Amino acid sequence: MTGATVLQAETVAIATSNDVVVVRQRVRALALQVGLSLVDQTKIVTAASELGRNTLEHGLGGQVEVSLVTNGPRRGIRLSFQDTGPGIADLELALRDGYTSAKGMGLGLSGSKRLMHEFAIDSTLGKGTTVTVTRWK
Amino acid sequence: MLRLLHSACSGQYLPDSGKEPMSTLLSALQQERVAMLKAWIANLQTAIQLNDLLSQRELDAQAADVLNALLSVDPETRLQDFGSVVWRPLKDVVSSISVSRATLGFTPSETALFILSLKPVLFEQIRKRWGAESDKLFAEISVVDTFVDKLGLVTTESFIKGREQVIVHQQEDMLELSTPVVTLWDGIVALPLIGTLDSARTQVVMETLLQAIVSTNSRIAIIDITGVATVDTLVAQHLLKTITAARLMGAECILSGIRPQIAQTIVHLGINLQEITTKAKLSDAFRVALEKTNRRVVRVDKAGTVVTAAKQEPAKDA
DSSP states (O other): OOSOEEEEEEEEEEOSHHHHHHHHHHHHHHHHHHTOOHHHHHHHHHHHHHHHHHHHHTSSSEEEEEEEEEETTEEEEEEEEEEOSSOOSOHHHHTSTTOOSSSSOSOHHHHHHHHSSEEEEEEETTTEEEEEEEEEO | OHHHHHHHHHHHHGGGGSSSOTHHHHHHHHHTHHHHHHHHHHHHHHHSOOBTTBOHHHHHHHHHHHHHHHHSSOTTOOTTOTTSGGGHHHHHHHHHHHHHHHHHTOOHHHHHHHHHTTHHHHHHHHHHHHTTOHHHHHHHHHHHHHHHHHHHHHHHHHHHHHHHHHHHHHHHHHHHHTOOOEEEETTEEEEEEESOOOHHHHHHHHHHHHHHHHHTTOSEEEEEEEEOSOOOHHHHHHHHHHHHHHHHTTOEEEEEOOOHHHHHHHHHHTOOOTTSEEOSSHHHHHHHHHHHTTOOOOOBOTTSOBSOSSSOSOOOOO
């Protein structure tokens, strides 16, 4: 995640499941603007949907910063999901395929990691979680 | 902005409004009813673009309704008492007009302009009567200004309520519209899904499909997700649950409409759909469904004899 310059950024609040739809729409619009292929668009929108829902359900709401970043000739999209929820006690466990603390499939976090190029997660118990992901063109 | 104006105006006017009621103003206006309506309609014609949503006659009728409601109150009523029950009929008329504007698709500005364009008409009447006394003139104009502004706010509030009603209706329509189960053949139903699959909709989808399976005695159900933009783990989980429920009822599900980008995303997410028959196109799924029910689509010539015995020709999309 080093050396990237943020060109433009916008913040979307995530408080209801409708907001997840808004997040998907914003990310899709930006992906089109960057000129990502249809496959890459779908991947980043799906990851945004997963992480957005995590922010809503596990983080009890928060926000996402959707930004257009460059690193030299490369352009990409960075999404930073922030919540002030309970935090994640065991990151390694949370990132394991099939592990779920709710009723989901347990693939959201690990799947998003595979859908994106860069993935960083920072969580403090009782303070909240920030997941930052980037996908380059 | 408007609120500032209100407080400023009422503040200035207060000392004068004690003994002498506004009856003079209202009764003056009541005498000029016809002239005022004419002037207002003339104003409206320049302020509001008529289109096929609203005819001139309707606009005239609405203006007359509002003016009647405004002028048919007891002449002793004061314009300052906007909260008074006496003004209820006027507010109701204005509200219902605004709501109908909102449903017709007018902009908030156009809707507010309808009431705000009443101002110059009232001002003109005041000028005629008290044009020589500048203090009185100013006081009366302040009162009318505040009154019409408040009425304008009523329009805006009702307009928003009208819009909200529209949105609620559309949401309800969407819920019903978005889950049609179509019978493709005897014993084969299809469910084309379009849009976002959130929890509320998925519940409806599952219920309608299971109901349709029972009512049509279907053995095979095709779920087509061509119109679903994003398939994430939640959507996949909903689909899997629906398919499992259908299986419990003895029906087999085929998932169709998996586009290349969706397929790659599903693989990366790590969702396992291997136990389910999946096809890229609805036509493929339909052919599988026909095969599973021991049927085949063949091409015949005019005489009705089968041209190709082998099933080379793909079945036409249903």
